Amino acid sequence: MENIGALAILLAFCLAIYATIGSVAGKLKRNPFLILSAERAVYAVWCLITLASAILVTGLLTSDFRFSYVWQHSNRAMPLGYKFTAWWGGQEGSLLFWSWLLACYAAVVVFTNRRKHRDFMPYVIAVLASIQTFFLILNAFVVNPFRMLALGNAITAMPDGNGLNPLLQYPAMAIHPPMLYLGYVGFAVPFAFAIGSLITRQPGDGWIHTTRRWTMVTWLFQGCGIMLGSAWAYHVLGWGGYWGWDPVENASLLPWLGGTAFLHSVMMQEKKGMMKVWNIVLVSATFFLCILGTFLTRSGVVQSVHAFAQSPIGRYFVIFMAIGIAGTIYLILDRLTYLKSESQLEAVVSRESSFLFNNLVLLASCFAVLWGTLFPVISEAVSGEKISLDREWFERLMIPIGLFLLFLTGVGPLFAWRRTSTESLQKNFMWPGIVSVVLVIALLAAGIHHPYALISFGFCLFVAITISIEFYRGSKALAAKNQWNFARATVELTHRNTRRYGGYLVHMGIVLMFIGFTGSAFNKTKVDELKTGDSTQIGTYQLTVKDIRQGENDNYIWQNAVVEVKRGTDILGILKPEGRMYKASRQPTHEVAVRQRLNEDLYLNFAGINGERIILQSYIFPLVSWIWIGTLTLVFGTLVALVPSKVKREYARTQVVGITRKHAPVEK
Amino acid sequence: MKKYGKFAALIVVIVGTLIWLATAGIKENQTYYKTISELGQMGDQAYVKRLRVGGDVEQGSIVRRGGVVEFMLVQEKLNLRVSYHGTDPLPDTFRDGAQALADGRLGRDGVFHANKIQAKCASKYEAKPGAKPGGATPPANKASL
Numbered sequence: 001m002e003n004i005g006a007l008a009i010l011l012a013f014c015l016a017i018y019a020t021i022g023s024v025a026g027k028l029k030r031n032p033f034l035i036l037s038a039e040r041a042v043y044a045v046w047c048l049i050t051l052a053s054a055i056l057v058t059g060l061l062t063s064d065f066r067f068s069y070v071w072q073h074s075n076r077a078m079p080l081g082y083k084f085t086a087w088w089g090g091q092e093g094s095l096l097f098w099s100w101l102l103a104c105y106a107a108v109v110v111f112t113n114r115r116k117h118r119d120f121m122p123y124v125i126a127v128l129a130s131i132q133t134f135f136l137i138l139n140a141f142v143v144n145p146f147r148m149l150a151l152g153n154a155i156t157a158m159p160d161g162n163g164l165n166p167l168l169q170y171p172a173m174a175i176h177p178p179m180l181y182l183g184y185v186g187f188a189v190p191f192a193f194a195i196g197s198l199i200t201r202q203p204g205d206g207w208i209h210t211t212r213r214w215t216m217v218t219w220l221f222q223g224c225g226i227m228l229g230s231a232w233a234y235h236v237l238g239w240g241g242y243w244g245w246d247p248v249e250n251a252s253l254l255p256w257l258g259g260t261a262f263l264h265s266v267m268m269q270e271k272k273g274m275m276k277v278w279n280i281v282l283v284s285a286t287f288f289l290c291i292l293g294t295f296l297t298r299s300g301v302v303q304s305v306h307a308f309a310q311s312p313i314g315r316y317f318v319i320f321m322a323i324g325i326a327g328t329i330y331l332i333l334d335r336l337t338y339l340k341s342e343s344q345l346e347a348v349v350s351r352e353s354s355f356l357f358n359n360l361v362l363l364a365s366c367f368a369v370l371w372g373t374l375f376p377v378i379s380e381a382v383s384g385e386k387i388s389l390d391r392e393w394f395e396r397l398m399i400p401i402g403l404f405l406l407f408l409t410g411v412g413p414l415f416a417w418r419r420t421s422t423e424s425l426q427k428n429f430m431w432p433g434i435v436s437v438v439l440v441i442a443l444l445a446a447g448i449h450h451p452y453a454l455i456s457f458g459f460c461l462f463v464a465i466t467i468s469i470e471f472y473r474g475s476k477a478l479a480a481k482n483q484w485n486f487a488r489a490t491v492e493l494t495h496r497n498t499r500r501y502g503g504y505l506v507h508m509g510i511v512l513m514f515i516g517f518t519g520s521a522f523n524k525t526k527v528d529e530l531k532t533g534d535s536t537q538i539g540t541y542q543l544t545v546k547d548i549r550q551g552e553n554d555n556y557i558w559q560n561a562v563v564e565v566k567r568g569t570d571i572l573g574i575l576k577p578e579g580r581m582y583k584a585s586r587q588p589t590h591e592v593a594v595r596q597r598l599n600e601d602l603y604l605n606f607a608g609i610n611g612e613r614i615i616l617q618s619y620i621f622p623l624v625s626w627i628w629i630g631t632l633t634l635v636f637g638t639l640v641a642l643v644p645s646k647v648k649r650e651y652a653r654t655q656v657v658g659i660t661r662k663h664a665p666v667e668k
Numbered sequence: 669m670k671k672y673g674k675f676a677a678l679i680v681v682i683v684g685t686l687i688w689l690a691t692a693g694i695k696e697n698q699t700y701y702k703t704i705s706e707l708g709q710m711g712d713q714a715y716v717k718r719l720r721v722g723g724d725v726e727q728g729s730i731v732r733r734g735g736v737v738e739f740m741l742v743q744e745k746l747n748l749r750v751s752y753h754g755t756d757p758l759p760d761t762f763r764d765g766a767q768a769l770a771d772g773r774l775g776r777d778g779v780f781h782a783n784k785i786q787a788k789c790a791s792k793y794e795a796k797p798g799a800k801p802g803g804a805t806p807p808a809n810k811a812s813l
Binding site: 165167237238239345348353356357360361364368371376385386387388389390392393396397400401404586587588589590605607608610617 | 672674675678679682683685686689690693694696697698699700701720732756757759760761763771
């Protein structure tokens with residue numbers, strides 16, 4: 001079986017090369033049959049990688065411990081679901097998974113465009129196939145998933161495997177990698193279309209229209225992947241944090257920031273024909289950031305909790321990125337004349353300007369995170385000392401950036417194109433502005449003095465009001481005109497322009513998430529050593545240890561504390577924070593007990609036992625639930641925006657129909 | 669062109685503010701990576717700077733006393749006694765034999781006072797060259813196609 005799997009990968013590698021060369025050759029020689037054969041090669045590559053993946057997954061599900069990979073990442077006692085997810089639990093398997101997702105995306109792209117865009121599709125296929133070739137090189141020659149265990153010349157099987165670490169046997173963690181990969185891999189598609197469009201000197205925005213939905217779906221998956229990792233960190237790691245500015249966390253955030261900037265700047269190109277060069281640069285940068293992210297996670301070049309050792313796989317990524325970036329830069333510079341803007345910036349207070357600053361600040365944050373993440377590498381190259389920057393440094397930069405972006409979210413959509421009049425400014429912003437200032441004053445009076453928190457809450461309310469007014473105004477007009485009730489009018493309004501109102505919902509989700517982030521300025525934490533009957537106080541809660549228990553089952557040994565939570569005279573409930581020691585892997589875990597409410601979370605961690613006393617860590621995290629609610633709102637908003645609008649929009653704009661290669665002679 | 673003047677000014681203000689935020693006080697946020705052997709060679713500098721030292725946790729060396737956790741960090745036969753005072757709970761991956769990073773300062777008493785401990789992540793994306801990712805040892809050699 002393993003021979004078939006390895007052979008399938010090798011064949012896929014050969015066919016991917018064929019697809020790359022065949023589509024380019026077919027285009028240049030104007031041979032449509034060659035192009036067709038290249039498209040079929042893409043389908044064949046998908047079949048072969050699916051076969052190889054199926055063989056590996058079968059090995060995992062049947063606990064075939066002759067496979068080195070199965071032995072390393074699975075064990076007999078593991079639940080079947082986690083045996084499947086072990087496919088992406090280690091280096092070799094996850095890279096095969098990457099290749100498989102890319103093959104799926106490529107096959108879908110080829111199929112859905114089989115009768116469209118015949119002029120630049122061959123180049124799109126070539127770009128996707130060349131990326132596929134790179135990953136198949138890794139799969140076939142560098143980190144082959146079909147390595148077998150052997151003694152002498154005979155393949156042997158171990159009796160049982162090492163298993164997936166129990167920390168990872170958690171639902172959010174099981175789907176976190178696939179979500180992230182769907183994002184990472186997905187950005188290859190708009191990138192391929194951009195390159196294809198550049199090579200063929202397309203005058204229009206065909207590539208953006210075609211890839212708009214791809215980009216949104218990819219961005220959504222990436223965002224979900226990031227938030228799943230956050231949720232896992234919060235619930236499983238025991239310190240109540242959801243983001244540490246760790247290099248691998250940052251690696252996943254970078255393409256998301258680039259993707260967000262791109263989703264906004266394409267609107268400038270679609271409506272005003274501006275920022276054409278910028279969009280191509282941005283989509284390319286986002287794609288290479290995805291590759292960089294994959295590289296950072298696996299190569300160990302930056303030390304983090306995820307990667308300590310150097311690994312040889314890094315240099316392959318570096319070469320791939322160098323070739324790709326050089327080629328892309330050359331192509332952009334060579335085709336610069338075809339990317340001239342159709343309009344110009346006119347006023348600082350305009351929608352174009354707000355998009356410009358949105359992009360500037362998002363890219364600045366992207367650069368800041370990249371700089372901070374790669375600082376150890378840079379400082380070692382420059383001064384010989386490996387220096388890392390801590391989370392306070394990241395927070396010092398990212399909090400003001402986040403607040404400025406939040407501000408733009410409120411004002412940008414209400415600025416007019418080209419120039420906003422003072423009357424318009426007053427009409428749209430006076431009341432939201434006044435109400436937000438009143439809120440800030442009220443918070444100050446209530447005792448909150450933290451400047452960033454005040455600004456954040458003020459902006460959150462400001463943006464929430466402006467979004468609500470937008471919905472209200474539109475719905476009221478529709479309801480009045482058609483005699484509908486308000487709810488129906490709102491649904492209809494959204495359906496007529498899903499992109500705009502879905503976008504507003506996404507912005508609302510961001511506002512809710514910012515409310516959650518701001519709550520962390522008021523976190524409380526306490527550590528106590530308590531024996532049965534002891535009490536401690538945190539915030540408004542009184543915690544009493546009622547009992548300390550322990551026990552054992554097949555999988556693990558456990559110890560927990562039964563803690564009664566009281567506020568004043570009301571008993572609010574019982575929380576049972578637990579510590580476990582998994583027998584097979586000798587891995588301790590902490591099962592935290594959390595009381596989640598909209599205003600705050602009470603979070604208890606069983607940190608250990610000292611004789612008769614338990615070490616109890618208690619935390620209060622105000623407003624943290626709004627982060628998860630905001631994420632769900634963001635997902636919902638994106639799904640709304642993906643629905644096709646009832647009304648197709650035409651934007652009055654100069655249409656570029658073609659660009660001449662030779663200038664007409666000028667009369668003197 | 670006057671209108672671009674306003675844009676340029678705003679951009680300069682924003683970028684300038686960010687650069688100022690990034691560089692002001694950067695010294696407090698810098699932590700120097702050192703191996704145990706480099707630590708020994710640092711001399712007096714070791715007591716002044718914030719350091720991050722990596723190594724393996726020596727088997728059986730983890731001792732918890734009150735709010736403090738003490739253990740030995742080992743790398744290539746060199747030892748470093750570490751004492752952790754922080755409020756954050758120790759990561760679950762922190763145990764005998766795990767690879768760990770300790771952030772803090774070296775005290776004059778030769779003990780490294782850490783305020784943050786990181787231990788190797790649960791997923792085994794790669795191992796040190798020549799070392800196994802963990803668990804039982806496999807048979808002598810691996811066959812591959």
